[in-house]
């Protein structure tokens with residue numbers, strides 16, 4: 001940071017001489033950012049005394065368009081600029097708002113100073129990018145993305161040396177630099193507090209913009225002191241329905257120890273000691289009181305909650321009435337799974353893209369199909385595309401279609417493409433995290449424009465489908481690593497639902513019954529209780545897919561008349577995995593033994609209990625007599 005007074009003139013002159021001579025001037029007490037800016041000005045080919053190249057000033061109609069593009073920034077800035085101007089009136093100064101290219105959008109100033117300012121083009125439509133006008137508060141604040149004061153001869157161009165300027169950036173809820181607020185005046189009217197004033201006013205504009213941009217989200221207003229909530233120093237965080245941070249002002253990022261890049265990729269519970277559900281419950285209990293949260297280092301942070309409570313969360317935890325849709329048909333009672341289904345129901349038919357995450361085999365595609373079946377477009381097609389399985393060379397043609405003869409091997413009559421096949425229904429992009437980067441760019445454009453142009457030409461065609469994507473990858477992580485486009489991530493992630501892994505579910509027994517009913521509809525077998533207990537404690541790395549497959553195989557091993565799946569029916573690989581897997585149920589004594597030996601021990605015990613009667617022992621075990629004999633024969637002592 002610079003000292004609170006400008007660099008003494010002789011030092012400044014000496015440093016400039018060295019700069020222009022190409023010498024090192026780091027020995028002089030020059031602010032680092034000023035030094036960087038001078039070097040950038042020099043590198044842009046500017047000369048302190050030379051004539052200006054024709055600057056990129058806007059024509060009246062271009063300015064009109066730029067004002068239109070920036071109307072929200074302008075709307076929120078105007079009242080604050082007026083207030084600011086009241087503070088500096090009669091001090092030979094002006095208040096300036098520039099857009100993120102350095103083009104001046106709006107100015108308010110003392111009449112005498114405005115005349116002088118116009119002579120150096122400090123007026124609406126003029127561009128004050130550093131590359132065109134050298135070091136100046138607006139251009140340098142843009143280049144540095146930080147507040148800065150540029151006084152007198154610190155300006156790179158000598159013609160601007162009569163100015164003293166202080167400028168601060170205005171940043172959006174997603175970290176985008178929107179523009180610059182500046183106070184410029186006659187150098188003789190410099191005041192040491194001007195930069196602080198501009199910084200504060202820029203934060204006020206930013207807070208209004210962030211709150212407005214996130215008005216449809218739940219918002220937390222934060223401060224380490226409850227009295228700080230509602231002041232310009234408050235942090236603002238916007239949350240998605242499932243508790244991820246989707247927007248924040250810079251105060252909030254600082255309070256939560258986050259960077260701009262974390263927006264969209266961080267659940268709230270990673271930054272404070274509460275989940276959204278807890279916060280909602282606390283706010284419901286004591287609506288008037290600020291919530292007390294803690295950061296990971298234990299320091300408190302107070303919060304006020306604003307915005308509509310997501311309806312899915314409002315009912316979560318309550319005894320939700322039984323639903324009779326396709327999602328309900330998959331519901332076997334796990335609370336996390338049910339909450340995900342409830343949230344999905346809230347958005348079906350609302351043009352909000354759904355992103356389903358979860359480990360491989362947790363049932364993401366089944367969930368997506370059920371969401372489609374539960375939606376108003378259920379009579380339309382459900383088009384599933386596995387982005388990982390399509391060869392890169394074919395993806396474009398397959399997704400976007402082509403006109404006849406567009407490339408060698410193309411069908412004569414052309415192909416409308418999978419995206420158009422989904423028209424009026426649901427497009428399901430499975431394994432979206434595996435899509436090659438080049439395709440991500442193309443897909444993003446199509447999703448943004450909602451139009452597709454077939455390869456080889458033809459007219460763009462409008463697309464109407466609900467979008468559901470799925471991945472087992474960590475997409476925010478992939479975005480950070482540059483493997484997945486973050487703009488595509490935000491586009492497909494209207495609502496993210498994470499499906500629980502099988503080991504995290506609480507409905508193992510009900511799920512097994514359901515799968516057995518589906519797999520063996522004529523006479524669904526049961527599972528021996530000890531085995532069921534052991535299976536429930538297993539980690540199931542392949543999740544429901546692995547469980548369904550194991551039950552299918554085990555069921556096929558049943559002899560005619562057998563109705564209960566037991567150890568002896570399990571596929572060998574699962575038996576082996578169960579033997580190697582760490583025990584999770586120490587209360588089950590049989591688990592401490594080798595499972596094959598355990599199976600034999602159960603047979604011997606049943607035989608003992610039935611005085612060697614093989615039929616009775618087999619009946620008790622739920623296996624056939626043949627299986628019992630086979631097991632005894634296979635045993636090492638057999």
Ligand SMILES: Nc1ncnc2c1ncn2[C@@H]1O[C@H](COP(=O)(O)OP(=O)(O)OP(=O)(O)O)[C@@H](O)[C@H]1O
Pocket residue numbers: 330358359360361362363364365366367430470471472514515544545546548
């Ligand atoms: N709710 C369910 N009821 C019955 N079987 C299910 C259920 N969910 C998943 N399965 C079984 O698990 C298998 C895998 O499901 P699905 O393909 O939907 O998982 P996925 O998460 O999309 O997997 P991947 O990440 O590998 O694409 C299904 O073929 C089915 O056998």
